[in-house]
Amino acid sequence: MEKSKHLHHLRTSRAVLVVVIKFCRAVQFDYFIMGRRNPTLSTLTIIIAAILFPGSFQLSQEAFVINIPRVSLGTAGHVNSSIIDFALSIGFTSFDTARATEWYSEDQLALSIAASSIPRSELFITTKIHPRDLGYNETMRAGRESAAKFIGGYVDVLLLHYPRCWEGLCGVGDYYKKGAWKESWRAIEDLRKEGKVRVGGGVSNFGPRDLEELGEISRNGGGDVVVVQDWCDPFHQSLPQQAFCSSQPSCTFQAYSSLGGQHLYQKPQENVVMRSKTLMEIAKSHGASIPTIVLSWQLQRGMAVVPRSTNTRHLRENISLLSTTITLTAQEIIAIEALEGREMETDERRNGEL
């Protein structure tokens, strides 16, 4: 009886805390004070709110003091172990991989991590369930297998790579079970309880309808969504996915293909991000590169980033963003965000108009 009263009190406090934080985010509290987004201030808001509502901190510790690294190395394209070793040597501690051997080498990452002298507790591994392994038992097996590969026997975050599979990826088979991702989500939560997933679960490539259902599951005690990973560059910002993530109490939006990787997959030689006139001008005015501007914009907006690189100079440039980002002005942010959905910039460039 006492225990349930206590739990009720904690839940109420947590609900109040969620409202306070949502309010602060909605009115952009840190913009008021600093004139710009400031993660430290957002954390301060949370701490002040936790002090004002004693008791809430106990439950909220888990919910709010979740540290999803801001800069990780994306390892799609089978980034090899010598690059991972180099990345570890210059300060990368967080890595994005997946079970999909079509694009990633989870095994190689695990071997580099094992060979590194950096304690496992200082490293952060995100991996993803292949859509062929959707379903409760399949995800439990796949999640345990991935966790066992890494030193310590766990991964930090486990994402559902896609909400469903398709023939090109999974071949013909029973891969199209309706709503199988919901069973997988339940498995991720169980894997977290088992200690195979340290921080929690998230999703990638989920559309608004699936996210709505996921939000409902999460609200009903089905586990917090700690990461939403989606394609986000200035021309394709995944706004519904970002909005969903900000509506969750402990979610970090993680941008993938920030530097135009997806445009390249779709049209080789057509990386609209790297050829954007707007981005070039902003980069020039800061004496920086387009990648640094794009990644700084995302970090300033509170997103986490996972740029991939196999070039040592680029890797150094990207990891340096952990300590030094370019502070963009409000006008520059508006100009970057106005690129959403636009593809004309580079077409105009090709016609020599810019």
Ligand SMILES: NC(=O)c1ccc[n+]([C@@H]2O[C@H](COP(=O)([O-])OP(=O)(O)OC[C@H]3O[C@@H](n4cnc5c(N)ncnc54)[C@H](OP(=O)(O)O)[C@@H]3O)[C@@H](O)[C@H]2O)c1
């Ligand atoms: N969840 C999903 O479905 C999904 C889908 C796609 C990607 N992802 C994740 O997101 C990661 C990144 O996305 P992506 O691989 O599509 O590519 P991306 O990060 O958009 O772009 C990578 C390209 O940018 C270049 N680059 C990186 N840093 C640079 C810098 N500082 N200056 C100049 N060029 C730079 C790299 O070339 P160099 O090698 O020459 O530096 C590489 O060609 C992936 O590796 C993966 O982990 C997830």
